[in-house]
Amino acid sequence: MLKKQAQEEGKKDKNGKPKVNADPNVQVYTLEITGRNLLIGASIFIYLSYFFFMSSNDSDSQEISFQQFRTDYLDKNLVAKLVVVNDSYAEVILNQNGKQQTHSDGLWFGIGSVESFEHNLARAQDDRGISEDFRVPVLYTRKTNWTSTVLNILPTGLLLVFMYFMFKSSVPSGKGGIFGMSKNTARKFNPETDVKVKFEDVAGLGEAKEEVMEFVKFLKNPKKYEDLGAKIPRGAILSGPPGTGKTLIAKATAGEAGVPFYSCSGSDFYQMFVGVGASKVRDLFKMARENAPCIVFVDEIDAIGKSRSSGGARGNDERESTLNQLLVEMDGFTASDHIVVLAGTNRVDVLDSALMRPGRFDRHIQIDKPELEGRKEIFNVHLKKLTLSPTIDKDLSGRLSTLTPGFSGADIANVCNEAALTAARMEAEFVELVHFELAIERVIGGIEKKSKVLNEQERRVVAYHEAGHAVCGWYLKYADPLLKVSIIPRGRGALGYAQYLPPDIYLMSAKQLEDRMTMALGGRMSEELHFASVTSGASDDFKKVTNMATAMVTQLGMSKKVGYVNYESTDSDDLTKPFSEETASIIDEEVRRIINMCRERCLAMLKDKSTEVALVAEELLAKEVITREDMIRLLGKRPFPERNDAFDKYLEKRDATESQEK
Template identity: 65%
Template sequence: MIYRILTSSESSSQELTWEEFRASLLDKGLVEKLIVVNKKEVRVQTRKLGDVSTNVTPSYYFSIASIDSFERRLDSAQESLGVPLNERIPVSYISEQSLMGYLMPVLPTLVLFGSIIWISKKFTSGGAGGGPGGMGGIFNIGKSKAKLFNQETDVNVKFKDVAGMEEAKEEIMEFVSFLKDPKRYERLGAKIPRGAVLSGPPGTGKTLIAKATAGEAGVPFLSVSGSEFVEMFVGVGASRVRDLFKTAREMSPSIIFIDEIDAIGKKRNEGGFSGGNDERESTLNQLLVEMDGFNTSDHVVVLAGTNLPDVLDPALLRPGRFDRHVSIDNPSVEGRKEIFMVHLKKITTNLDRSQLAGRLAALSPGFSGANIANTCNEAALIAAREDADSVITKHFEQAIERIIGGLERKSRVLNPEEKRTVAYHEAGHAICGWYFKYADPLLKVSIIPRGSGTLGYAQYLPPDVHLMSYKQLMDRMAMTLGGRTSEEMHFSSVTSGGSDDFKKVTQMATAMVTKYGMSAKLGTVSLSLGEDGYKKPFSEETAKIIDEEVKKIVDEAYLQCSNLLKEKKAEVALVAEELLKKEVITREDMIRLLGKRAFVERNDAFDKYLDNRDGPKTEGPVVNV
């Protein structure tokens, strides 16, 4: 577009050939002057013979191969016309360049300065940091991106809103207490801890408890993500760390929260290589100095969250920097009940919330706080989809099933043969879980396809245990093999439905041999793979023994499962036929078909929260909270 504008003046001239020029203009005596431009083009200046009223003079030009050839042809033409030497057409020579030609040498410089101005404005609009009145723009790239929270308007979360992590709250409350009244501790010679690392699985509430700290502390709270220290420019990360701590010291007492600190806090030069992470390492070094170096400052607390505490640099975790290591695990059944109580306050239901929270906590073993929040939200969505006036127990149970097993695939219709195979497969699991003492208690079995590849679904309620004995592991593996074993007993050919079961069993058996010291041949030694997953800390002969021991344990679990299912073959058929008829059977159906389970349930939640078969009772009219 620019080129067309700059060259549009040439489009008004008419191009001629030499023959046309001579016949139309030169021979008729209409040429007043010729101008040779850049030794390639000749412009013809004609006499004023155009439209006299508008004073428009036609413009012509033609191209030449060389000046010598042009001059010879012009002289020859004028001689043939008998033009005297003193009256011949004057010819001038000029060198000319277009505006684009003048711009091309300086265009890269203009583009560079334009890019710098654009980047500067981009950083300014993106909040690169720095207070008002500063230099602004790209010069603020080294400023911290931490967000300062206002306790009155930005953070409304308090410790009362954080449930299921009492130990973590006690640890963090000490920081809050110190910042509110430091003299209480200092008069006894105590110093404020520099910081705390909040670690645990995703969704357990690390960021939530940091928000609650901001809400309770009543002091300036600066929040930043670890990835915001990482930039393409060298030295920016360290500069932002310095600026962050400078701002915190000016506001002290204050709290800094660095989320996902593993982005900058990983072990330095891990694996023996250097040079690839110099920028990240310089950022980490600056953080180490700021937390416990010559520039240490009182009354500034640093909280950090991470899902990967094992990858953090030891210098970062030593006393004097992160003094406290707070581990936040998935909540126990009582913790889950407390978290459900928090989220149920926002749900419209006419059920007794306390009883409902206990039942849902029992039905959701292993759930994190994020899973629980999602469960309540999913239940409300299901109820709204059904145009229900309130959320009832059925909606919550469907939400839990969806989170555990995936969405029901009602459009995936199994043919009768597949459906029968799945029913006997799931019945094998159910019978093993019912008659093995240490198997997980059964709650529900379904042969409705779920998720992307699940054709059957069984919900068990494992107890919150931290130690597993050899017998408990064997019962669990035998129950896992129950589906494939049932297929072998009732059909002429087995299917691929047990692939995931085999994977779980192999992993458990391998852990028993290499981690738990449950192999008679190998004894109490740890034979796990190296941190990289490839380096074997044992010989090929030991590896062969490991393979033999794992196979031996799996065969023993298979034999245990096979003996039980042969003994209970009639019960397997009874449960399978009930599944084919109803598609979903519950614990109550199992009791009706097989009688009460012979063993005392190891999961207290059954006796405490699930004895009421009718579900939670109503607590009056529906109230919107």
């Protein structure tokens, strides 16, 4: 590769001193030779040399047939002798008379086999009556064709060289190229320069921080615990849904402890060759012991830690040998190692029991999605990075946390980023509350499909469908609070969109589940009441209703006929039903009974509230989007107090900024 150097370098001699009469117009180029360029150049040179050699040989030698040899040369007494080379072809050596008459040299022909050649040559000379003493002499020799030999081994050599450079480029510097493929690829973070995350930077994970704080205290002052005879847990599993901050809290642990932090993924140990993964595990823990005290974090450990009985692998495969080596390394720790192993996964149920036992991963830290106060803390962290309007709601984080139930930390970061992008797209100077609301709608329901234009009949069907949901939820005690209803198509295939705010609850009664199923059936029942034919728009509603009813019967013990049993299958490889055909028939009957009961209840409510359904549907057709305030104006306040305290605390307030937005 050619690199153009600076003009000043062209003015210097080989000793680095400036030249006296250097021409400023002269451009100096240097050739940078790398292994890959050398490989390509050598290949081109060898192939060009071969073709040149073959073309030059073709001009000096000529292949003839045996019949041509006999007719044109042997019968005319122009042959001095024959030389059989490598039992494969015969070179024709002409006598002086033959050279003068033909002016050709380097003749040869293929012989097939030595026996056939000798037989044909003898018969040709017998036909001419040549005696034994005057026959053409035949010599046998062997020659080595170095060009052919090189070309035979050249593809193999080029393949080996290519593999060498491929492995060298795929392995980080200092790992030894192809000979270092068994080295671990864990990335080391230096506590002084790399790990800057502290616990104060991690919001919404109070309980998890308390759990891992014990690891931090041990790594900072291990003697305090050892003097009392205590042993710190050697490892902890950080489990939870995606985006809840498992990797972040592991890095914050390293930042607080001020020790080296080794980060790698479980898939880094899974290799094509058996034994390489286990070698990488050994190398990782050897490096950790040399740099103790330290923290080793293995993200997505389920890639190698799946249960050996149900992980789908059979025999001595690479994943199983890697897992065995990991078990040995963790069990081989001593109290003086001062090494803590953290592992993250969202599939803790598939991990091998030997990996989860005390002495390896002693602690199981569950990191769930944040609740209201946790979401508020996370919003406070991300809102600091945004340019907010001076007149925005002072308790913006509380309002946004109420609008985002069930969001993880990653979802909240995405909402804040989408709000800033929306503000920039709308040419706004500051990020306003309306930008956050649009961002939340986009994260939940997808982008508005402005190109998807519904005809008037389809708009009426969608409006009455959504009105059925809204009215049922408004008059059902245990339904979630309604915030907004829209009939604008969105990116996730939804022709209508309703935003509810469920509270953070942990127990669901049978009455609450029935109210939710009744509200989910409100869309289809409204279509049946107001149109001659129903549509396919309720398929997702039926899926939700069926799942809830099935869970009530098979898992939650809410069916008297089935009883207090749980038929949920825990083994992913078990393709058989955990109940008999008779029980399956009873389960089907109970699921249908519950759904039909909710259907009759929903149908009766919508018939009784037909005027309210029409009011809401016509309002949707006129405005396309209606809010909770519109519902209160049309139907009056809900006859039940809200079960979500945060709803009244944050959403019932209307400051001057919101009034201006309206």
